[in-house]
Amino acid sequence: MTREDGRPELRRDPLIGGWTIVAPGRSRRPGGGTGARTVKGPCPFCPGNERLTPPEVWAEGEKGRRRDGPGWEIRVFPNLYPALAEAPSAVGKVGRRTLPANGYHEVIVHSPHHDLALARMDPEPAFRLMRAYRLRYRELCRRPGVRQVLIILNHGREAGASLEHPHTQVFALPLVPGAVREELRRLRRAGSRGCPLCAAVEEARREGRTVLENGSFAALAPFSARQPYETWFVPLRHREDFSRAGEKELRGLADILRRTLRGLNELLDDPPYNLWLHSAPCGEEHPYYHWHLELIPRLAVTAGFEMASGMFINPVPPEEAARRLAEAVG
Known part of the structure; x- marks a missing residue:
């Protein structure tokens, strides 16, 4: 039985003690268990479509650019379909079976270019991306209740990327994963x-x-x-x-x-x-x-x-x- 409010929940495996995140909201994302495999309409990660994502929490780009507008080189915002629920004041006590899946789930869009994979980046933009990784890692690690930060890049549909535009996901978890x-x-x-x-x-x-x-x-x-x-x-x-x-x-x-x-x-x-x-x-x-x-x-x-x-x-x-x-x- 899932939580009535639809918030994600961590559930412990009784045999080996591992955890599963039950996140009903993730099914609404492109290819997220609904059978959808393609995104119709404009790419939400491309410049000019910033309104299609949650408000940015950090960006690097042109001096004087308007927040949530074009002119960025790297852009970070909360995942629209988070696997973790933001609850800054709730640390959450580890139970025998369940734990609130409190934490943070962010997206780092690598560049404004729709098809520029990390493999084809020039040295300086790739370095700035690694610096953005470190910045978000540091920021999320400092937040109450966060015990582990995972940085994950899924490249290609078979690897779980639901959008083609190169991006990285950052998960700030309330526990240390197995x-x-x-x-x-x-x-x-x-x-x-x-x-x-x-x-x-x-x-x-x-x-x-x-x-x-x-x-x-x-x-x-x-x-x-x-x-x-x-x-x-x-x-x-x-x-x-x-x-x-x-x-x-x-x-x-x-x-x-x-x-x-x-x-x-x-x-x-x-x-x-x-x-x-x-x-x-x-x-x-x-x-x-x-x-x-x-x-x-x-x-x-x-x-x-x-x-x-x-x-x-x-x-x-x-x-x-x-x-x-x-x-x-x-």
């Missing part, structure tokens, strides 16, 4: 043996799974990649919190993302993909944690075995995927 909790647990257990992600960078170099490196980041195929061409982007400097990334690191991140995604496009003809950022929980000290990004192209179907077992079948060895992608990157 995937991050498990990373925290495993990294904490490593303890004195050292950071597993720092070690993964060294192992990838030795074993031929490095796709690309610059002065700040390594792009690598993980040893136990779940899907073909899964790639991790790991800062070479061990640090727990994305909000502390400096300008040099942001430029390095923009560079390695652009170049890797261009190689992926060259190799696989612009595949759909999901890209997300994991960082330590907001306002907590976890010096053993190492923030990073993960990229999974949507080339294989998640079928019954994967759902039943929690295991994945990857038909492309990570070593081969890394070699092919490194060659495509050049």
Whole structure:
């Protein structure tokens, strides 16, 4: 039974303790469970159509531009169909079965250009986008009740993007999701043996799974990649919190993302993909944690075995995927 007011709710799985967000309002978005797959009418993310989105919370663009008008280069606003309900004063107590899905769900529109994917961005606009990621991450982490901020880029319809115009979604959650909790647990257990992600960078170099490196980041195929061409982007400097990334690191991140995604496009003809950022929980000290990004192209179907077992079948060895992608990157 869903909440009578239609607000989203977090529900705990009684078997493994994970959480599901039940968000009835999401069904109204394009392709959101209603069978709709295309958007009729003007693109709400293009300049001149700002009235079709909620009021912006931040934008970068021309000096003196009118708020919620054209002239922007990056634009941020609340998601029109949020998975989380804004309730700034409600922290919410974790229950045995349910928790109010209080938080924030924002959209970052990458640029005013309808078909300019991150892979094809010039260095400076890509850097400004990474800077916008950090700005929104910092802002949302400071808000009451927020424990985790996730930054997620869905590229292509098969990856869950309901609109073609390149954009990123930011979720500010009232709890630490299971995937991050498990990373925290495993990294904490490593303890004195050292950071597993720092070690993964060294192992990838030795074993031929490095796709690309610059002065700040390594792009690598993980040893136990779940899907073909899964790639991790790991800062070479061990640090727990994305909000502390400096300008040099942001430029390095923009560079390695652009170049890797261009190689992926060259190799696989612009595949759909999901890209997300994991960082330590907001306002907590976890010096053993190492923030990073993960990229999974949507080339294989998640079928019954994967759902039943929690295991994945990857038909492309990570070593081969890394070699092919490194060659495509050049």
